[in-house]
Amino acid sequence: MIQIQNLKKSFGDNLVWENVSFDIHEGETIAIIGRSGCGKSVLVKHLNALIYPDEGNVIIDGKNIFELEYVELRKMRQRFGVLFQGSALFDSINTFENIAFPLRYFTKKEDEQIREEVMKALQMVNLEDAAEKSIAELSGGMRRRIALARATILTPDYLIYDEPTSGLDPQTSDEINELIINLAKNMNITSIVVTHDIHSVLEIAETVAFLDNKKLCWHGTVEEMRQSDNKLLRDFVTASEYKI
Amino acid sequence: MEALQKIGQYGLLLYRALRSLYEFRTYRQNLLNELVKIGYESVPIVILTGVFTGAVMTLQTSYQLDIVYVPRSVIGSIVSQSLLIELSAVITSLVLAGKVGARIATELGTMRVSEQIDALESMGFNSVSFLVVPRVLSGLIMFPILYIVASVSGIGGGLVAGILSGALPASEFMLGARQFFFPWDVTFGFLKSFVFGFVITSISCFKGYFVKGGAEGVGKGTTQATVLSCIYVLLADFVLAAVVL
Numbered sequence: 256m257i258q259i260q261n262l263k264k265s266f267g268d269n270l271v272w273e274n275v276s277f278d279i280h281e282g283e284t285i286a287i288i289g290r291s292g293c294g295k296s297v298l299v300k301h302l303n304a305l306i307y308p309d310e311g312n313v314i315i316d317g318k319n320i321f322e323l324e325y326v327e328l329r330k331m332r333q334r335f336g337v338l339f340q341g342s343a344l345f346d347s348i349n350t351f352e353n354i355a356f357p358l359r360y361f362t363k364k365e366d367e368q369i370r371e372e373v374m375k376a377l378q379m380v381n382l383e384d385a386a387e388k389s390i391a392e393l394s395g396g397m398r399r400r401i402a403l404a405r406a407t408i409l410t411p412d413y414l415i416y417d418e419p420t421s422g423l424d425p426q427t428s429d430e431i432n433e434l435i436i437n438l439a440k441n442m443n444i445t446s447i448v449v450t451h452d453i454h455s456v457l458e459i460a461e462t463v464a465f466l467d468n469k470k471l472c473w474h475g476t477v478e479e480m481r482q483s484d485n486k487l488l489r490d491f492v493t494a495s496e497y498k499i
Numbered sequence: 500m501e502a503l504q505k506i507g508q509y510g511l512l513l514y515r516a517l518r519s520l521y522e523f524r525t526y527r528q529n530l531l532n533e534l535v536k537i538g539y540e541s542v543p544i545v546i547l548t549g550v551f552t553g554a555v556m557t558l559q560t561s562y563q564l565d566i567v568y569v570p571r572s573v574i575g576s577i578v579s580q581s582l583l584i585e586l587s588a589v590i591t592s593l594v595l596a597g598k599v600g601a602r603i604a605t606e607l608g609t610m611r612v613s614e615q616i617d618a619l620e621s622m623g624f625n626s627v628s629f630l631v632v633p634r635v636l637s638g639l640i641m642f643p644i645l646y647i648v649a650s651v652s653g654i655g656g657g658l659v660a661g662i663l664s665g666a667l668p669a670s671e672f673m674l675g676a677r678q679f680f681f682p683w684d685v686t687f688g689f690l691k692s693f694v695f696g697f698v699i700t701s702i703s704c705f706k707g708y709f710v711k712g713g714a715e716g717v718g719k720g721t722t723q724a725t726v727l728s729c730i731y732v733l734l735a736d737f738v739l740a741a742v743v744l
Contacts, residue, residue: 300617305621337621345615360524
Protein backbone atom coordinates (compact mmCIF):
# COMPACT_ATOMS: atom_id res chain seq x y z
CA MET A 256 0.00 0.00 0.00
CA ILE A 257 1.20 3.50 -0.83
CA GLN A 258 0.24 6.35 1.49
CA ILE A 259 0.78 9.86 0.18
CA GLN A 260 0.77 12.28 3.10
CA ASN A 261 0.63 16.08 2.88
CA LEU A 262 2.94 16.40 -0.09
CA LYS A 263 4.01 19.85 -1.12
CA LYS A 264 6.24 20.65 -4.06
CA SER A 265 7.42 23.86 -5.64
CA PHE A 266 10.10 24.71 -8.18
CA GLY A 267 11.66 27.98 -7.08
CA ASP A 268 8.79 30.37 -6.39
CA ASN A 269 6.37 28.32 -8.42
CA LEU A 270 4.14 26.17 -6.20
CA VAL A 271 3.07 23.01 -8.03
CA TRP A 272 0.66 21.72 -5.38
CA GLU A 273 0.38 21.31 -1.61
CA ASN A 274 -1.49 19.23 0.97
CA VAL A 275 -1.79 16.27 -1.38
CA SER A 276 -2.84 13.18 0.58
CA PHE A 277 -4.43 9.92 -0.55
CA ASP A 278 -3.83 6.18 -0.39
CA ILE A 279 -3.25 3.67 -3.17
CA HIS A 280 -4.33 0.17 -2.22
CA GLU A 281 -2.82 -3.09 -3.35
CA GLY A 282 -4.12 -4.27 -6.73
CA GLU A 283 -5.91 -0.98 -7.33
CA THR A 284 -5.77 0.92 -10.63
CA ILE A 285 -5.81 4.62 -9.93
CA ALA A 286 -5.92 7.37 -12.53
CA ILE A 287 -4.30 10.69 -11.70
CA ILE A 288 -6.01 13.28 -13.83
CA GLY A 289 -5.82 17.03 -14.27
CA ARG A 290 -5.05 19.72 -16.79
CA SER A 291 -1.72 19.88 -18.58
CA GLY A 292 0.95 21.38 -16.33
CA CYS A 293 -0.94 20.72 -13.08
CA GLY A 294 1.88 18.49 -11.80
CA LYS A 295 0.57 14.96 -12.40
CA SER A 296 3.92 13.64 -13.64
CA VAL A 297 5.71 15.50 -10.85
CA LEU A 298 3.43 13.77 -8.34
CA VAL A 299 4.11 10.24 -9.60
CA LYS A 300 7.85 10.91 -9.69
CA HIS A 301 7.57 11.31 -5.90
CA LEU A 302 6.24 7.76 -5.56
CA ASN A 303 9.65 6.22 -6.26
CA ALA A 304 11.62 9.25 -5.06
CA LEU A 305 12.81 10.41 -8.45
CA ILE A 306 11.80 13.82 -7.09
CA TYR A 307 11.85 14.81 -3.42
CA PRO A 308 9.08 16.98 -1.96
CA ASP A 309 9.40 20.22 -0.01
CA GLU A 310 7.15 18.70 2.65
CA GLY A 311 5.30 15.46 3.27
CA ASN A 312 5.87 11.73 3.06
CA VAL A 313 5.28 8.78 0.80
CA ILE A 314 4.94 5.64 2.89
CA ILE A 315 5.24 2.31 1.13
CA ASP A 316 4.48 -0.71 3.28
CA GLY A 317 5.29 1.30 6.39
CA LYS A 318 8.54 2.83 5.12
CA ASN A 319 8.94 6.51 4.31
CA ILE A 320 10.81 6.38 1.02
CA PHE A 321 12.33 9.84 1.45
CA GLU A 322 14.17 8.63 4.54
CA LEU A 323 15.67 5.54 2.94
CA GLU A 324 19.41 5.19 2.34
CA TYR A 325 20.31 5.14 -1.36
CA VAL A 326 20.95 1.38 -1.36
CA GLU A 327 17.57 0.70 0.28
CA LEU A 328 15.87 3.19 -2.01
CA ARG A 329 17.22 1.35 -5.06
CA LYS A 330 15.76 -1.88 -3.74
CA MET A 331 12.44 -0.13 -3.23
CA ARG A 332 12.58 1.29 -6.76
CA GLN A 333 12.98 -2.22 -8.14
CA ARG A 334 9.44 -2.87 -6.93
CA PHE A 335 8.24 -0.25 -9.42
CA GLY A 336 7.93 -0.41 -13.18
CA VAL A 337 7.63 2.92 -14.94
CA LEU A 338 6.30 3.63 -18.39
CA PHE A 339 7.62 7.10 -19.18
CA GLN A 340 5.79 9.62 -21.33
CA GLY A 341 8.45 9.51 -24.04
CA SER A 342 9.04 5.77 -23.46
CA ALA A 343 12.66 6.43 -22.34
CA LEU A 344 14.04 3.46 -24.25
CA PHE A 345 17.83 3.32 -24.48
CA ASP A 346 18.58 4.24 -28.08
CA SER A 347 22.12 2.86 -27.99
CA ILE A 348 20.81 -0.74 -27.81
CA ASN A 349 18.13 -2.60 -29.77
CA THR A 350 14.64 -3.60 -28.70
CA PHE A 351 15.65 -7.01 -27.38
CA GLU A 352 18.46 -5.58 -25.25
CA ASN A 353 16.18 -2.85 -23.89
CA ILE A 354 13.81 -5.45 -22.49
CA ALA A 355 16.64 -7.75 -21.39
CA PHE A 356 18.42 -4.85 -19.66
CA PRO A 357 16.91 -5.27 -16.15
CA LEU A 358 17.27 -9.06 -16.36
CA ARG A 359 20.97 -8.82 -17.21
CA TYR A 360 21.76 -6.51 -14.32
CA PHE A 361 19.36 -7.57 -11.58
CA THR A 362 19.18 -11.33 -12.05
CA LYS A 363 21.70 -14.09 -12.57
CA LYS A 364 19.73 -15.69 -15.39
CA GLU A 365 21.50 -17.41 -18.26
CA ASP A 366 21.31 -16.00 -21.79
CA GLU A 367 18.88 -18.71 -22.90
CA GLN A 368 16.50 -17.96 -20.05
CA ILE A 369 16.74 -14.23 -20.69
CA ARG A 370 15.92 -14.81 -24.37
CA GLU A 371 12.89 -16.86 -23.38
CA GLU A 372 11.56 -14.22 -21.00
CA VAL A 373 12.15 -11.35 -23.42
CA MET A 374 10.34 -13.20 -26.21
CA LYS A 375 7.46 -13.88 -23.82
CA ALA A 376 7.30 -10.17 -22.96
CA LEU A 377 7.38 -9.28 -26.66
CA GLN A 378 4.56 -11.72 -27.26
CA MET A 379 2.54 -10.09 -24.51
CA VAL A 380 2.75 -6.73 -26.30
CA ASN A 381 2.26 -8.33 -29.75
CA LEU A 382 5.67 -7.32 -31.05
CA GLU A 383 7.51 -10.63 -31.46
CA ASP A 384 8.96 -9.48 -34.79
CA ALA A 385 10.51 -6.31 -33.35
CA ALA A 386 13.19 -8.01 -31.25
CA GLU A 387 16.14 -7.07 -33.44
CA LYS A 388 14.85 -3.63 -34.45
CA SER A 389 16.67 -0.50 -33.37
CA ILE A 390 14.68 2.00 -31.33
CA ALA A 391 14.76 4.52 -34.19
CA GLU A 392 12.85 2.05 -36.35
CA LEU A 393 9.90 1.84 -33.95
CA SER A 394 6.73 3.93 -34.17
CA GLY A 395 5.37 5.83 -31.13
CA GLY A 396 2.88 3.09 -30.28
CA MET A 397 5.50 0.35 -30.67
CA ARG A 398 7.91 2.23 -28.40
CA ARG A 399 5.21 2.56 -25.75
CA ARG A 400 4.56 -1.20 -25.90
CA ILE A 401 8.27 -2.07 -25.78
CA ALA A 402 8.68 0.25 -22.80
CA LEU A 403 5.77 -1.54 -21.17
CA ALA A 404 7.42 -4.91 -21.80
CA ARG A 405 10.63 -3.59 -20.18
CA ALA A 406 8.74 -2.09 -17.23
CA THR A 407 7.05 -5.41 -16.44
CA ILE A 408 9.93 -7.82 -17.13
CA LEU A 409 10.84 -8.05 -13.42
CA THR A 410 7.17 -8.40 -12.40
CA PRO A 411 6.95 -5.23 -10.30
CA ASP A 412 4.45 -4.66 -7.50
CA TYR A 413 3.60 -1.18 -8.76
CA LEU A 414 3.40 0.08 -12.31
CA ILE A 415 3.41 3.79 -13.08
CA TYR A 416 2.11 4.87 -16.48
CA ASP A 417 2.89 8.46 -17.40
CA GLU A 418 0.46 9.50 -20.15
CA PRO A 419 0.44 6.03 -21.73
CA THR A 420 -1.88 6.95 -24.59
CA SER A 421 -0.94 10.56 -25.32
CA GLY A 422 -0.13 11.22 -28.96
CA LEU A 423 -1.44 7.82 -30.09
CA ASP A 424 -4.32 7.12 -32.46
CA PRO A 425 -7.59 5.84 -30.87
CA GLN A 426 -7.00 2.27 -31.99
CA THR A 427 -3.45 2.06 -30.57
CA SER A 428 -4.69 3.81 -27.41
CA ASP A 429 -7.31 1.10 -26.98
CA GLU A 430 -4.63 -1.57 -27.40
CA ILE A 431 -2.50 0.08 -24.70
CA ASN A 432 -5.53 0.37 -22.40
CA GLU A 433 -6.26 -3.29 -22.92
CA LEU A 434 -2.67 -4.14 -22.01
CA ILE A 435 -2.94 -2.08 -18.83
CA ILE A 436 -6.15 -3.89 -17.84
CA ASN A 437 -4.66 -7.32 -18.61
CA LEU A 438 -1.47 -6.60 -16.69
CA ALA A 439 -3.39 -5.42 -13.63
CA LYS A 440 -5.62 -8.47 -13.78
CA ASN A 441 -3.11 -11.18 -14.65
CA MET A 442 -0.13 -10.01 -12.63
CA ASN A 443 -2.07 -8.37 -9.79
CA ILE A 444 -0.08 -5.16 -10.28
CA THR A 445 -1.07 -1.94 -8.57
CA SER A 446 -1.34 0.55 -11.42
CA ILE A 447 -0.94 4.31 -11.21
CA VAL A 448 -1.95 5.96 -14.47
CA VAL A 449 -1.29 9.63 -15.20
CA THR A 450 -3.61 10.79 -17.93
CA HIS A 451 -5.98 13.47 -19.10
CA ASP A 452 -7.81 11.07 -21.36
CA ILE A 453 -11.21 10.52 -19.71
CA HIS A 454 -12.01 7.72 -22.12
CA SER A 455 -8.98 5.79 -20.79
CA VAL A 456 -9.91 6.61 -17.19
CA LEU A 457 -13.38 5.14 -17.59
CA GLU A 458 -11.98 2.09 -19.30
CA ILE A 459 -9.13 1.18 -16.96
CA ALA A 460 -9.39 2.92 -13.59
CA GLU A 461 -11.11 1.96 -10.38
CA THR A 462 -10.28 5.15 -8.51
CA VAL A 463 -9.45 8.69 -9.59
CA ALA A 464 -7.36 11.49 -8.08
CA PHE A 465 -8.00 14.89 -9.66
CA LEU A 466 -5.41 17.66 -9.36
CA ASP A 467 -6.36 21.27 -9.90
CA ASN A 468 -5.86 24.69 -8.29
CA LYS A 469 -2.48 23.55 -6.90
CA LYS A 470 -4.06 20.87 -4.71
CA LEU A 471 -5.77 17.49 -4.77
CA CYS A 472 -9.22 18.64 -5.77
CA TRP A 473 -11.07 15.38 -5.70
CA HIS A 474 -10.46 11.70 -4.91
CA GLY A 475 -12.88 8.79 -5.21
CA THR A 476 -14.02 5.84 -7.29
CA VAL A 477 -14.94 6.09 -10.96
CA GLU A 478 -18.57 5.50 -10.00
CA GLU A 479 -18.41 8.40 -7.54
CA MET A 480 -16.79 10.54 -10.24
CA ARG A 481 -19.79 9.94 -12.51
CA GLN A 482 -22.09 11.32 -9.83
CA SER A 483 -19.81 13.98 -8.40
CA ASP A 484 -21.07 17.54 -8.29
CA ASN A 485 -17.54 18.95 -7.88
CA LYS A 486 -17.63 21.77 -10.40
CA LEU A 487 -13.93 21.69 -11.33
CA LEU A 488 -14.07 17.94 -11.88
CA ARG A 489 -17.24 18.14 -13.93
CA ASP A 490 -15.80 20.99 -16.03
CA PHE A 491 -12.66 18.95 -16.66
CA VAL A 492 -14.60 15.83 -17.62
CA THR A 493 -17.16 17.58 -19.81
CA ALA A 494 -14.41 19.57 -21.54
CA SER A 495 -13.20 16.25 -22.92
CA GLU A 496 -16.61 15.92 -24.60
CA TYR A 497 -17.17 12.63 -22.94
CA LYS A 498 -20.56 12.10 -21.41
CA ILE A 499 -20.49 10.47 -17.99
CA MET B 500 25.27 31.92 -5.03
CA GLU B 501 24.45 29.94 -8.15
CA ALA B 502 28.14 29.29 -8.73
CA LEU B 503 28.49 27.87 -5.22
CA GLN B 504 25.46 25.67 -5.81
CA LYS B 505 27.04 24.35 -9.03
CA ILE B 506 30.33 23.61 -7.28
CA GLY B 507 28.43 21.75 -4.57
CA GLN B 508 26.48 19.80 -7.18
CA TYR B 509 29.73 18.92 -9.02
CA GLY B 510 31.34 17.82 -5.74
CA LEU B 511 28.36 15.65 -4.85
CA LEU B 512 28.39 14.02 -8.28
CA LEU B 513 32.08 13.16 -7.86
CA TYR B 514 31.43 11.88 -4.35
CA ARG B 515 28.65 9.63 -5.66
CA ALA B 516 30.96 8.44 -8.44
CA LEU B 517 33.71 7.67 -5.94
CA ARG B 518 31.29 5.73 -3.74
CA SER B 519 30.10 3.78 -6.78
CA LEU B 520 33.56 2.53 -7.76
CA TYR B 521 32.97 -0.85 -6.16
CA GLU B 522 29.95 -1.54 -8.41
CA PHE B 523 32.22 -2.88 -11.13
CA ARG B 524 29.54 -5.17 -12.55
CA THR B 525 27.33 -2.16 -13.29
CA TYR B 526 29.88 -0.22 -15.32
CA ARG B 527 32.16 -2.99 -16.68
CA GLN B 528 30.63 -3.05 -20.17
CA ASN B 529 30.37 0.73 -20.43
CA LEU B 530 33.99 1.05 -19.30
CA LEU B 531 35.14 -1.13 -22.19
CA ASN B 532 33.01 0.88 -24.64
CA GLU B 533 34.37 4.17 -23.34
CA LEU B 534 37.99 2.98 -23.44
CA VAL B 535 37.45 2.35 -27.14
CA LYS B 536 35.60 5.62 -27.78
CA ILE B 537 37.91 7.88 -25.77
CA GLY B 538 41.13 6.03 -26.54
CA TYR B 539 41.14 4.05 -29.75
CA GLU B 540 38.80 6.35 -31.68
CA SER B 541 40.84 9.42 -30.72
CA VAL B 542 44.15 8.05 -32.01
CA PRO B 543 43.84 9.50 -35.57
CA ILE B 544 43.10 13.07 -34.41
CA VAL B 545 45.81 12.83 -31.73
CA ILE B 546 48.41 11.64 -34.27
CA LEU B 547 47.39 14.39 -36.68
CA THR B 548 47.63 17.04 -33.97
CA GLY B 549 50.97 15.69 -32.75
CA VAL B 550 52.56 15.47 -36.20
CA PHE B 551 51.61 19.01 -37.19
CA THR B 552 52.56 20.50 -33.82
CA GLY B 553 56.00 18.88 -34.01
CA ALA B 554 56.48 19.85 -37.66
CA VAL B 555 55.50 23.48 -37.15
CA MET B 556 57.69 23.75 -34.05
CA THR B 557 60.70 22.44 -35.94
CA LEU B 558 60.23 24.91 -38.79
CA GLN B 559 59.64 27.88 -36.49
CA THR B 560 62.52 27.03 -34.13
CA SER B 561 64.80 26.63 -37.10
CA TYR B 562 63.68 30.03 -38.41
CA GLN B 563 64.27 31.68 -35.01
CA LEU B 564 67.69 30.12 -34.54
CA ASP B 565 68.85 31.17 -38.00
CA ILE B 566 70.09 34.51 -36.68
CA VAL B 567 72.27 33.10 -33.87
CA TYR B 568 74.96 30.54 -33.98
CA VAL B 569 73.91 27.43 -32.10
CA PRO B 570 74.33 23.78 -33.04
CA ARG B 571 71.38 22.63 -35.18
CA SER B 572 70.81 19.73 -32.79
CA VAL B 573 69.38 22.29 -30.35
CA ILE B 574 66.25 22.33 -32.53
CA GLY B 575 65.69 18.66 -31.71
CA SER B 576 66.13 19.40 -28.00
CA ILE B 577 63.70 22.31 -27.98
CA VAL B 578 61.05 20.53 -30.01
CA SER B 579 61.11 17.25 -28.11
CA GLN B 580 61.31 18.85 -24.68
CA SER B 581 58.50 21.29 -25.40
CA LEU B 582 56.36 18.45 -26.66
CA LEU B 583 57.05 16.21 -23.68
CA ILE B 584 56.64 18.85 -20.99
CA GLU B 585 53.82 20.94 -22.40
CA LEU B 586 52.46 20.70 -25.89
CA SER B 587 51.56 17.02 -26.24
CA ALA B 588 49.49 17.07 -23.09
CA VAL B 589 47.89 20.50 -23.49
CA ILE B 590 47.15 20.60 -27.21
CA THR B 591 45.91 17.02 -27.22
CA SER B 592 43.64 17.80 -24.27
CA LEU B 593 42.25 20.93 -25.90
CA VAL B 594 41.45 18.97 -29.03
CA LEU B 595 39.91 16.16 -26.97
CA ALA B 596 37.86 18.65 -24.94
CA GLY B 597 36.02 19.25 -28.21
CA LYS B 598 35.87 15.66 -29.38
CA VAL B 599 35.42 13.68 -26.16
CA GLY B 600 33.91 16.37 -23.91
CA ALA B 601 31.25 17.39 -26.40
CA ARG B 602 30.29 13.77 -27.06
CA ILE B 603 29.96 12.94 -23.37
CA ALA B 604 27.88 16.04 -22.59
CA THR B 605 25.61 15.47 -25.59
CA GLU B 606 25.09 11.77 -24.80
CA LEU B 607 24.27 12.32 -21.15
CA GLY B 608 22.25 15.47 -21.85
CA THR B 609 20.11 13.66 -24.40
CA MET B 610 19.63 10.79 -21.97
CA ARG B 611 18.53 13.28 -19.32
CA VAL B 612 15.98 15.13 -21.47
CA SER B 613 14.56 11.91 -22.92
CA GLU B 614 14.13 10.55 -19.36
CA GLN B 615 16.58 7.69 -19.96
CA ILE B 616 18.48 8.64 -16.79
CA ASP B 617 15.18 8.69 -14.86
CA ALA B 618 14.41 5.28 -16.37
CA LEU B 619 17.72 3.92 -15.09
CA GLU B 620 17.12 5.32 -11.60
CA SER B 621 13.53 4.11 -11.54
CA MET B 622 14.73 0.56 -12.28
CA GLY B 623 16.88 0.76 -9.17
CA PHE B 624 20.06 1.45 -11.08
CA ASN B 625 22.80 3.72 -9.85
CA SER B 626 22.92 5.98 -12.91
CA VAL B 627 26.14 7.64 -11.75
CA SER B 628 27.87 4.30 -11.55
CA PHE B 629 26.49 3.29 -14.92
CA LEU B 630 27.16 6.51 -16.82
CA VAL B 631 29.65 8.76 -15.03
CA VAL B 632 32.14 6.31 -13.50
CA PRO B 633 33.12 4.53 -16.75
CA ARG B 634 33.56 7.81 -18.61
CA VAL B 635 35.77 9.42 -15.97
CA LEU B 636 37.78 6.22 -15.46
CA SER B 637 38.34 5.91 -19.21
CA GLY B 638 39.57 9.50 -19.30
CA LEU B 639 42.02 8.80 -16.48
CA ILE B 640 43.31 5.69 -18.25
CA MET B 641 43.34 6.82 -21.89
CA PHE B 642 44.56 10.44 -21.71
CA PRO B 643 48.08 9.46 -20.51
CA ILE B 644 48.25 6.84 -23.27
CA LEU B 645 47.14 9.42 -25.84
CA TYR B 646 49.80 11.75 -24.46
CA ILE B 647 52.44 9.15 -25.37
CA VAL B 648 50.91 8.79 -28.85
CA ALA B 649 50.92 12.59 -29.31
CA SER B 650 54.53 12.89 -28.09
CA VAL B 651 55.84 10.15 -30.36
CA SER B 652 53.98 11.52 -33.38
CA GLY B 653 55.06 15.07 -32.55
CA ILE B 654 58.72 14.13 -32.37
CA GLY B 655 58.30 12.09 -35.56
CA GLY B 656 56.60 15.02 -37.29
CA GLY B 657 59.35 17.39 -36.17
CA LEU B 658 62.03 15.03 -37.38
CA VAL B 659 60.44 14.61 -40.82
CA ALA B 660 59.82 18.35 -41.16
CA GLY B 661 63.48 18.98 -40.30
CA ILE B 662 64.66 16.59 -43.01
CA LEU B 663 62.19 17.76 -45.67
CA SER B 664 62.90 21.46 -45.10
CA GLY B 665 66.63 20.88 -44.92
CA ALA B 666 66.76 22.51 -41.50
CA LEU B 667 68.64 19.60 -39.93
CA PRO B 668 69.28 15.92 -40.63
CA ALA B 669 67.63 13.14 -38.64
CA SER B 670 70.83 12.29 -36.79
CA GLU B 671 71.20 15.88 -35.53
CA PHE B 672 67.55 16.03 -34.48
CA MET B 673 67.77 12.79 -32.54
CA LEU B 674 71.09 13.78 -30.98
CA GLY B 675 69.51 16.95 -29.61
CA ALA B 676 66.37 15.11 -28.51
CA ARG B 677 68.44 12.54 -26.60
CA GLN B 678 70.88 15.08 -25.15
CA PHE B 679 68.19 16.93 -23.22
CA PHE B 680 65.87 14.05 -22.51
CA PHE B 681 64.95 13.85 -18.84
CA PRO B 682 62.61 11.05 -17.72
CA TRP B 683 61.02 13.52 -15.29
CA ASP B 684 59.64 15.48 -18.26
CA VAL B 685 57.67 12.42 -19.34
CA THR B 686 56.48 11.79 -15.78
CA PHE B 687 55.28 15.40 -15.58
CA GLY B 688 53.55 15.16 -18.96
CA PHE B 689 51.94 11.95 -17.82
CA LEU B 690 50.69 13.59 -14.64
CA LYS B 691 49.31 16.52 -16.62
CA SER B 692 47.41 14.36 -19.06
CA PHE B 693 46.02 12.32 -16.16
CA VAL B 694 44.70 15.51 -14.53
CA PHE B 695 43.40 16.87 -17.86
CA GLY B 696 41.62 13.58 -18.55
CA PHE B 697 39.87 13.91 -15.22
CA VAL B 698 39.01 17.59 -15.75
CA ILE B 699 37.51 17.06 -19.22
CA THR B 700 35.52 13.90 -18.52
CA SER B 701 34.22 14.97 -15.10
CA ILE B 702 33.15 18.45 -16.26
CA SER B 703 31.48 17.02 -19.36
CA CYS B 704 29.68 14.37 -17.33
CA PHE B 705 28.53 17.03 -14.87
CA LYS B 706 27.26 19.35 -17.60
CA GLY B 707 25.52 16.51 -19.44
CA TYR B 708 24.08 14.77 -16.39
CA PHE B 709 22.35 17.90 -15.09
CA VAL B 710 21.05 19.27 -18.39
CA LYS B 711 17.68 20.98 -18.11
CA GLY B 712 15.16 21.60 -20.87
CA GLY B 713 15.04 20.07 -24.32
CA ALA B 714 17.30 20.31 -27.34
CA GLU B 715 18.31 23.84 -26.41
CA GLY B 716 19.41 22.65 -22.97
CA VAL B 717 21.53 19.90 -24.51
CA GLY B 718 23.18 22.42 -26.86
CA LYS B 719 23.85 24.79 -23.99
CA GLY B 720 25.24 21.99 -21.81
CA THR B 721 27.53 20.77 -24.58
CA THR B 722 28.88 24.26 -25.28
CA GLN B 723 29.49 24.87 -21.58
CA ALA B 724 31.17 21.48 -21.21
CA THR B 725 33.62 22.23 -24.04
CA VAL B 726 34.38 25.80 -23.02
CA LEU B 727 34.76 25.01 -19.31
CA SER B 728 36.91 21.96 -20.07
CA CYS B 729 39.31 24.14 -22.11
CA ILE B 730 39.44 26.84 -19.44
CA TYR B 731 40.06 24.38 -16.61
CA VAL B 732 42.68 22.48 -18.61
CA LEU B 733 44.63 25.73 -19.03
CA LEU B 734 44.11 26.63 -15.38
CA ALA B 735 45.20 23.16 -14.22
CA ASP B 736 48.23 23.43 -16.52
CA PHE B 737 49.30 26.62 -14.79
CA VAL B 738 48.67 25.28 -11.28
CA LEU B 739 50.63 22.09 -12.00
CA ALA B 740 53.55 24.07 -13.43
CA ALA B 741 53.55 26.40 -10.43
CA VAL B 742 53.27 23.62 -7.85
CA VAL B 743 55.27 20.76 -9.33
CA LEU B 744 58.12 22.41 -11.24
